[in-house]
């Protein structure tokens with residue numbers, strides 16, 4: 001909950017952000033793990049509990065880690081999949097879905113692999129880092145179904161029997177071409193760029209706000225904590241997105 005004094009301090013900033021949105025022809029939004037925190041999905045750095053506590057995400061979410069011990073990596077993804085399946089979109093996700101109907105054009109780019117934006121009603125979501133609920137065949141590199149007999153607990157491709165992996169982008173792997181080009185295009189042509197719930201540490205996603213700044217767009221950060229982007233942002237709305245995005249929408253009305 002945003003403390004009262006900061007809630008008061010936030011009011012003029014919310015008005016300023018709403019003014020910028022009201023004038024915008026094209027709004028580009030980048031979201032990170034923070035927008036799903038209020039849905040009970042731990043942020044990326046917090047997703048390392050229990051068995052995986054002593055690992056850095058950069059060590060687990062890599063082709064090398066999967067090569068080394070696919071069962072260990074799959075167990076981590078199955079644990080996270082369970083969290084995603086049990087989660088519901090929150091007021092922050094819903095506010096963004098509604099915002100798309102309030103501005104001439106909105107491009108939503110997400111680093112999240114949880115699919116909650118789509119479940120909240122957002123369309124044309126650019127899944128910059130893939131989706132955790134899809135399987136990809138390690139041989140054909142296409143989204144695939146699971147074969148009945150997943151020997152040794154490892155899922156196999158129904159078409160060719162090869163090992164399946166989660167359809168996400170691992171560290172050291174390129175961003176899927178379509179979302180990468182569309183996101184760069186949007187960041188490079190938007191009037192307002194909203195950076196929501198991201199630490200702005202992981203590239204090339206973190207470079208999108210920089211591209212928008214270079215283009216002279218108004219960059220608005222929504223995050224309860226300071227990030228790599230906070231100093232450069234035009235406006236910082238310091239608080240949880242599940243509270244501040246509905247407030248922003250109300251201020252837009």
Ligand code: BV8
Nearest residue numbers: 032033034043044045111171172197198199202203225241
């Ligand atoms: C690549 C999918 C090359 C998997 C993920 C330039 C400089 C430095 C390093 C690099 C560089 N360029 C590339 C690199 C290397 C690397 C990188 O960036 N490393 C980092 C760690 C320094 N990047 C890569 O490897 C990328 N690939 O470069 O390939 C290439 C090119 C061509 C050909 C071959 C190779 C790929 C990166 C993608 C990796 N995959 N996810 C999975 O999910 O399992 S990244 C993953 O981590 C997430 O998707 C997300 O992107 C990132 C986590 O960041 P956030 O989402 O921001 O979450 P975080 O926990 O950090 O922060 C949460 C924030 O929320 C906090 O600020 C908190 O305050 C806030 N918050 C909390 N509660 C709330 C809230 N906000 C609002 N409301 C709340 N209630």
